[in-house]
Amino acid sequence: MKILFGILIFLIAWQVFSVILNVPLILPSPYLTFESLSHLAVQSDTYQAIFSTVWKSLLVLLMVIAVGMPIGFLMGINEDVYEIFRPAITVVQAVPVISWLALVIFVWGIGWKGPVVIGFLSLLPISIFTTATGVRSTDKNLIEMAKVYRVSRAKIVKTIYLGSLIPFIFSTIEVIIGDVWKVIVVAEYLCGSSGIGVLISWARQYVDVPRIYALTIITVALGITSERIVKMAFRKLLDKWQIPS
Amino acid sequence: MADTILRVEELKKDFGALPVIDGWNLELTKDERIAMIGPSGCGKTTFLKIIADLERNFSGRIEKNFEKVGFVFQESRLIPWISVMKNLTFVSSDEEKIRFFLKAMRLEGFENYLPSQISGGMKQRVNLVRALAVDPDILILDEPFASLDMPVKFSIIEDINSLRDKKRFAIIMITHDIKEAISMADRILILSKRPSKIIEDVKINLEEKQRDISSTEFIKIESILMKKIFSI
Numbered sequence: 080m081k082i083l084f085g086i087l088i089f090l091i092a093w094q095v096f097s098v099i100l101n102v103p104l105i106l107p108s109p110y111l112t113f114e115s116l117s118h119l120a121v122q123s124d125t126y127q128a129i130f131s132t133v134w135k136s137l138l139v140l141l142m143v144i145a146v147g148m149p150i151g152f153l154m155g156i157n158e159d160v161y162e163i164f165r166p167a168i169t170v171v172q173a174v175p176v177i178s179w180l181a182l183v184i185f186v187w188g189i190g191w192k193g194p195v196v197i198g199f200l201s202l203l204p205i206s207i208f209t210t211a212t213g214v215r216s217t218d219k220n221l222i223e224m225a226k227v228y229r230v231s232r233a234k235i236v237k238t239i240y241l242g243s244l245i246p247f248i249f250s251t252i253e254v255i256i257g258d259v260w261k262v263i264v265v266a267e268y269l270c271g272s273s274g275i276g277v278l279i280s281w282a283r284q285y286v287d288v289p290r291i292y293a294l295t296i297i298t299v300a301l302g303i304t305s306e307r308i309v310k311m312a313f314r315k316l317l318d319k320w321q322i323p324s
Numbered sequence: 325m326a327d328t329i330l331r332v333e334e335l336k337k338d339f340g341a342l343p344v345i346d347g348w349n350l351e352l353t354k355d356e357r358i359a360m361i362g363p364s365g366c367g368k369t370t371f372l373k374i375i376a377d378l379e380r381n382f383s384g385r386i387e388k389n390f391e392k393v394g395f396v397f398q399e400s401r402l403i404p405w406i407s408v409m410k411n412l413t414f415v416s417s418d419e420e421k422i423r424f425f426l427k428a429m430r431l432e433g434f435e436n437y438l439p440s441q442i443s444g445g446m447k448q449r450v451n452l453v454r455a456l457a458v459d460p461d462i463l464i465l466d467e468p469f470a471s472l473d474m475p476v477k478f479s480i481i482e483d484i485n486s487l488r489d490k491k492r493f494a495i496i497m498i499t500h501d502i503k504e505a506i507s508m509a510d511r512i513l514i515l516s517k518r519p520s521k522i523i524e525d526v527k528i529n530l531e532e533k534q535r536d537i538s539s540t541e542f543i544k545i546e547s548i549l550m551k552k553i554f555s556i
Contacts (some may be wrong), residue, residue, distance in 0.1 A: 146491060220397070220399065220401050221401060221403060222399040223378060223401075224397065225396070225414070225415075226377075227376050227377075227378065227393060227395045228393075228395075228414075228415035228454075228458055229415075230415060234414065238403060238406065238414055239403060242403060242405045242406070243405075245405070311445065
């Protein structure tokens, strides 16, 4: 109920500002935006674009987890590996998206690979560092206990390290899923051949500002919905396993 | 001596400029139970870590004639996200033995509970079962009852004492509680302040039935020890 009330206040404020500003090219009214949204809702192109953005985002999410977590795990478990990898990953994290963009356009041109690679490189450091932090914060008392009982290294890794990593894995996925849409849409806008970012790019060319806002609403809705679903699912799992989040 | 399980000679340990253990000498035979009482920071836990190979940087000589160590930690150190049973099979694959000790420690029926679902006293019992499940030659107890109330504490001590009739192992326990020490030990070592020395090695010649905290003999020994400890 409070959320609906918050949304209502937001829409009223939007309407008031759009009337005061009276420049639809900068801030179209909610009415114009939702009208454009209703047009988008009946066009098959919209669904194809959403599908294209969704699969690229999921692919990036999977790649980031599959590559980032093992690297982060090794960095967390071994101080030397951490020190060796840290500079390179810090550099990757600091590189602006525009530099990756120039590189991927040069290598692959316009297409689906560019957004996927840019999304992957942008989100990989988050996955690596969050995982490494998780491993490094493993309860040392548990490791000491396992050493007293001469438990094998493999068993320690499987039971203690991976177990204590679960909340970090979940929070990494939560963070990534919130960001991946934004990164993919930006990358599609700049070098994609399909997807919501491409529709925004076309709308910009036609100076169709309400359509840009409507597509933005779709992206925001996708981001919030996916983040909420993942959060709820993970909370349930953590409660079930009695792991503090 | 043939049945010496542990011999410590001139053990010294410091943490940089801070000397902690200053020339301890002691011997522990199979089946013997010793308790160590001393002020905080005098190196008791460090000594247990040395015995359990968790601390290797020390001087002096330590002769160990045992293989398996059971360590009952001050905090239960149970893995929170796996069940009681899985915590136990994490250190020992002998489920039959685990079930025997679970029964002896009155934990039957709690195998599938998570550590967060059982009480502090039960967690310490699981901690103890874990130590016993590895079939230890020596059982190390690091202030294991510090956070427990008196009835729970003495019921666990009773359980340990009765278990020793079925399975023989030596015990080294550190504690701040004289009653605990008298209830469980054949010898009580009194330690000085840091840098610590063993200043008294008191034999407790009590029958098991005299180890009741309300018995006259128990109270007599307790008062003698109190005097010695307060004179440190």
